[in-house]
Structures are given as structure tokens and as C-alpha cells.
Amino acid sequence: QVQLVQSGAEVSKPGSSVKVSCKASGGTFSTFTINWVRQAPGQGLEWMGRIIPILGMTNHAQSFQGRITLTADKSTSTAYMELSSLRSEDTALYFCARGFNDYFDKWGQGTLVTVSS
Amino acid sequence: SYVLTQPPSVSVAPGKTAMITCGGNNIGTKIVHWYQQKPGQAPVLVVYDDTDRPAGIPERFSGSKSGNTATLTISRVEAGDEAEYYCQVWETGSAHYVFGTGTKVTVL
Numbered sequence: 001q002v003q004l005v006q007s008g009a010e011v012s013k014p015g016s017s018v019k020v021s022c023k024a025s026g027g028t029f030s031t032f033t034i035n036w037v038r039q040a041p042g043q044g045l046e047w048m049g050r051i052i053p054i055l056g057m058t059n060h061a062q063s064f065q066g067r068i069t070l071t072a073d074k075s076t077s078t079a080y081m082e083l084s085s086l087r088s089e090d091t092a093l094y095f096c097a098r099g100f101n102d103y104f105d106k107w108g109q110g111t112l113v114t115v116s117s
Numbered sequence: 118s119y120v121l122t123q124p125p126s127v128s129v130a131p132g133k134t135a136m137i138t139c140g141g142n143n144i145g146t147k148i149v150h151w152y153q154q155k156p157g158q159a160p161v162l163v164v165y166d167d168t169d170r171p172a173g174i175p176e177r178f179s180g181s182k183s184g185n186t187a188t189l190t191i192s193r194v195e196a197g198d199e200a201e202y203y204c205q206v207w208e209t210g211s212a213h214y215v216f217g218t219g220t221k222v223t224v225l
Contacts, residue, residue, distance in 0.1 A: 035214065045152075045160065045203055047214040059212055062118075095159055102207040102214070103150040105171065107159035 002027035004034075004096050004108035011114045017084040020111045022096030024077040029053035033099035034072065034079040038092040039110075050099060051079060086115045119208040121217035128223045135191040137220045139204035142185070147206040149187040151180055155200045163202075164189060191222070199224045 007021040022034060035050040049060025053072035060068050069082040079096060094111045097104035121141045129135040139149060149167050152160035162171050164180035167187065177192045191198055204217035 044219040045216040103165045
């Protein structure tokens with residue numbers, strides 16, 4: 001049974017970058033997608049982008065154009081999301097989620113990213 | 118960009134039925150999925166492909182779709198159903214996933 005385990009909380013300064021990892025424990029990526037979803041404090045869910053690990057193909061929401069980089073290491077079944085040029089509005093809980101037939105059937109536990117000077 | 122609109126809140130007494138709507142342009146042509154999220158936790162899939170339930174989700178949770186509205190129905194509501202609920206679709210035109218605005222279900 002695959003579980004997604006994310007890296008720990010991060011505190012970053014405005015203008016810097018943060019990189020969050022998501023490891024598939026108990027299995028491999030197989031042919032699924034790994035998606036990134038964020039949730040600002042008290043707000044709803046926002047899809048950020050996805051990667052197909054076995055192909056390395058990515059796409060992302062337009063609102064993150066130029067700031068998001070999605071990668072995956074097949075050898076360790078770990079996906080990464082890097083967000084650059086951080087601003088206070090990027091303070092949020094970041095989730096990875098496995099995509100299966102256009103829905104998300106498994107989720108990581110979430111990684112809190114705080115952007116503060 | 119594509120928007121999915123949900124009522125901000127729904128209140129329901131224990132044992133009664135809660136209905137959460139999700140409206141979007143031409144949603145009838147899209148496949149809708151639903152998630153439950155409790156405070157401090159990751160979302161959990163409760164309905165997929167409009168009407169199907171994942172293993173382990175009670176039969177009290179059901180999905181339907183009619184016209185430009187999809188609906189998540191929770192029958193015989195229990196205190197443990199109190200949570201935020203989100204609908205979600207794949208928007209083919211932009212190749213993006215879209216979440217609804219979310220509905221807070223309060224059990225009275």
C-alpha cells in the first residue's frame with residue numbers, strides 16, 4: 001500500500017526558494033502522476049501542477065508560471081516541488097497527491113511553508 | 118479560468134441529510150470528484166467519477182449530477198461528518214485540475 005511521505009516544515013525568506021519532497025513509501029510511482037496542491041491559512045485547495053515521474057513530463061497552473069519546478073527521482077520514488085521568488089502569500093500547507101484517472105486517491109501529510117523575514 | 122462554485126456552509130442535524138452542490142459551466146460534460154477535509158488533515162477522496170465510492174467510504178456518501186450542478190449527499194449525518202468538502206474536475210481546455218470553493222458542513 002503506497003503512502004506519500006513529505007518533508008518537514010520550512011521557514012523561508014521573501015525572495016528565496018523552497019523545495020519540498022514527497023516520497024512514495026511502500027511502492028513506486030508506476031504510471032501515476034504526482035500532483036501538488038496548496039492551501040493557504042483558512043483558504044481552499046489550489047492545484048499547482050503535476051509530474052508524470054516515469055516520463056518527466058510536467059504541467060502547472062498558469063498562476064505559478066515561471067516560479068514552479070517539478071522534478072522526480074525514479075530511483076528513490078521521490079518527487080520534488082520547488083517554488084521560487086517566495087512572497088508572504090505563499091505561506092501555506094503544501095500537499096502532494098497521487099493522481100489516478102483525474103482524481104487524487106492518496107495524499108501526503110502536508111508540508112507547512114512559512115514565508116517570513 | 119474555470120470556476121466551481123459551492124455554498125460556503127451547510128448545517129444539518131444528526132441523522133438528517135446534507136446536500137452539497139457544486140456548480141460550473143458545462144459541468145455536466147465533466148467528471149466530478151469529491152473530497153472531505155477535516156482540520157489539520159489531508160483531504161480524503163469520498164466520491165470519484167461522479168457517483169463511485171472508494172473502498173472504506175460509507176454508503177451514506179453518494180454523488181449525483183444533473184444539468185450544471187453536481188451534488189454530494191450525506192445521508193444519516195453523524196458528528197464525524199463535520200468537515201470541509203470540495204468538488205474537483207479536470208478542465209480539458211486548460212489541462213488543469215480545478216477545485217471547488219469548498220463547503221463547511223456543520224453538524225448541529
